[in-house]
Amino acid sequence: MINSTIKSLNSDQSVSLLLNELKTVNGHFLLVADENWDSVNWADILNYSSCNVSIISNRYDIAKKAKAASISTYFNDLDFSGFKPKSFDGVFFRVSKERANTHHVINQSAYLLKSGAALMLSGEKNDGIKSYVKKASMLFNTSSIPTKFGNQYLAKISVSVPDDFKKLDDSNYSSMQAVKALSKYGLASKPGVFGWNKIDRGSAFFVDHLPILMSSFKHSPRTLLDLGCGYGFLCYQAKSFDIKNITATDNNAAALIAVKANFKNSEQRVEIVASNVGDVITKNFDTIWCNPPFHKGFLVNSDLTSRFLEATCRLLASDGHAFYVVNSFISLEKKAHGLFKSIQLVADNGSFKVIALSNPQRNAIKQTPSAKIN
Known part of the structure; x- marks a missing residue:
């Protein structure tokens, strides 16, 4: 070596x-x-x-x-x-x-x-x-x-492996699985998705405040983007608000498989897109929901939040509303300054906070969408 x-x-x-x-x-x-x-x-x-x-x-x-x-x-x-x-x-x-x-x-x-x-x-x-x-x-x-x-x-x-070797426990990696925590929602998940066998506490906090967040709309939004969808816990809640057109995107192949399986028999129109923070998506949405990551592997990536906010600014309709949940220590409000005219802290429980964003200022965006992988 x-x-x-x-x-x-x-x-x-x-x-x-x-x-x-x-x-x-x-x-x-x-x-x-x-x-x-x-x-x-x-x-x-x-x-x-x-x-x-x-x-x-x-x-x-x-x-x-x-x-x-x-x-x-x-x-x-x-x-x-x-x-x-x-x-x-x-x-x-x-x-x-x-x-x-x-x-x-x-x-x-x-x-x-x-x-x-x-x-x-x-x-x-x-x-x-x-x-x-x-x-x-x-x-x-x-x-x-x-x-x-x-x-x-x-x-x-x-390598010197016998034909009948006993595999390491990989939690049935390739299989979609029923998860006890998700049973009341009828959702399944699989290894490879972040927090695959639980409900993320931040996402649960977000869902608790959805009725308040959705009161921002005079009329029910028609289109939703779940930016960083995971197995689909957030966008699954859209049916409670009569949102018929959903786009779910993630860069994780396991998440895309899981969310596709969870919406297989849905009455909603769901488009599932592989993307790098929405880079291949061009249309605008009435509402965007997001629980963004702040790690890349074992490393903290301070740029991730800014990239998600810039994508949201680009993809949110001019009269739309975006809703975020992040760890309380993430300075999302500061990072969103200049990208949105309206930045409102809706709730903070000391561990997580929910923030509403509106009036996107697209001229402040630094990044541009990149080409789709073929």
Whole structure:
């Protein structure tokens, strides 16, 4: 393994370890790129790596950037069924925040890797990297000790897997599942969606205040955009307010699968769109609902809130109303200043706050929508 002093190509140092390792290998390699790979300059990979690289990503924005760099790229919910068994000389993965995701990737690597090929895992101690390396080593019938580089660890786990190996528990990753917390709503979810097996407390706080928020309208809005829809908990509430036309968008492939399943038999007209904060959407909406993230993988991303607000400013009808719920410590009101003439704090329980936005000022937008991935 190479020296840890090589300059990082990514703000996530565990991803950087994998990219540095990629410089030293030859063959056909699969990079499993989730949200932790957000800052990678994909064009550089072709410049410094001589191996054949394929990328699978469950994030629309990452897949779009990788494809734009002319790298063989697959955007899906970590569905590896399109690859031939034992077709890769290596699989590179920075462990995920979600255990089910990581176990799923490790399990699938057992099928994808050639005999004697290796799974490269990276992450920090608090990410559970040592435990994952131990589990993968047992699964692959081998042993591996992760090497420490500062706060990060990198492990090479060679494959020697029996045909009847016992998979790690991935919570039935590929399946839509009934969730007890969602049963009264008739909703289902799946691993891979943020907070997949619960109701987000911020979203619940938002829904509690929807009657107050919707009183802003003289007439019931006809169109709704759920910006960052997850499995669809927020936009599912639209039926209580007779909103017939819904657009649900997310950059997470698992979320798109889940929300599609939840609205399969709906009487409402629902359009489901893969996007990077609504970048491919061009029409305007009477109302926009949003519970935006503020993390990218293990890292806090301070720009995310601003990007969601700019998208909302661009997509909200001039006489429309947008409603946000965020953690109370997020300075959304400050970030929204200049983008909206009206910014109203509706409720704050000390943990979450609900904010209403109206009168969008489109001339204040810095970003422009980008092209759709084909």
